[in-house]
Amino acid sequence: MKTLVIYTHPNHQSLSYAFMQKVIEGSSENPLIEEVKVLDLYEEGFNPILVFNKTKRRRDMHTDPELAKYREQIMWADTIVFVYPIWWGRPPAMLMGYIDQMFSSNFAYKDKGGLLPEGLLKGKSVVCISTMKGPTFYLLYWLYNAHKVLMRKALFNYVGIKKVKFFEFGNMESPKGKHAEKLNKIYRYFKMINA
Template identity: 35%
Template sequence: MNHLIVYAHPSSESFNHAVLDTTVSTLKEKGHQVTVRDLYTLGFQPVLKPEDTAALRAGQTPSDIKIEQEHIAQADAITFIYPIWWTGMPAILKGYIDRVFSYGFAYAYGETGIDKLLSGKKGLIINTHGTPKEIYDQIGMTEGLKVTSDIGILEFTGIEPVDHLLFGSVPSVGEEALKANLKQVQDKVASLF
């Protein structure tokens, strides 16, 4: 299976990076081909500019967008790994979605509604956040994050959301809890793919 990981965290010392390493090693142990697109390391330009829109409409996809679309097209499964900042994804990842999941590539409007152009792919999202999980659950934020990402992005484009892991209190839970979280990532990735 060709597995694409889209990763968005600026620090190689972060817990998100440990999640990335765990995900990559688990997939490789199972014999999958793994490609990681580390948006910060790539210096991905996240701002959708008028010239991008004009080029896409003219069928002249800008080269940086085309490269990412080729990775997505070749993937059987896509895992997004990123922190939740201010109740959403980092700006670099939002810009990636804005620019790469473009009309005519990820979706289109047909005679019967929305054509989901990325159908047949599986999607997993793994998030961390500083707020305790219980608070996010209580105020509806956990469910809100799942709706906007799993349904609003993945399902909208035809990617089947297979799971969405959210780990709260990451900066303060302690080493044992973080190890348990990584074990959960390892077990989930191994069971899904």
């Protein structure tokens, strides 16, 4: 099993970074995970801004040479792990810019003329690990679970990825946020994950 970790936080002293480290640590002790690659979007200097003009057309995004290495990473991975904070009820703009460009037509999905496209990333699995300042139930009850609906239905299911696991950790700026317990949960999950 090959794992791609996409880390989206500008601060390497953050809890998000600590969660990413636990993904790597647990994965390194799992005999079923043969390799882990990390894409740190901020450190990479990934450009999240979409540009469409006379020479750069949206319909050609799946062949954009500037994005080739990122497409190869996605195709290489069996499991894609996203580690990011929840800001204003959704993932950071940097991650959304990555998604806008990478999950493009004729790479991640293919239109068939009907209501739903053919997902081209079938067989892959996704794990989303997110942190937030407020309580976890805020997303569920106040925002009607918008984060999970966005990620699972509007994105991953659309491109054929049916196996999606969420870890949403709230109260992460509180000294009572049970940080060690939550970090250990991620470590144990990746140490034992089998598909």
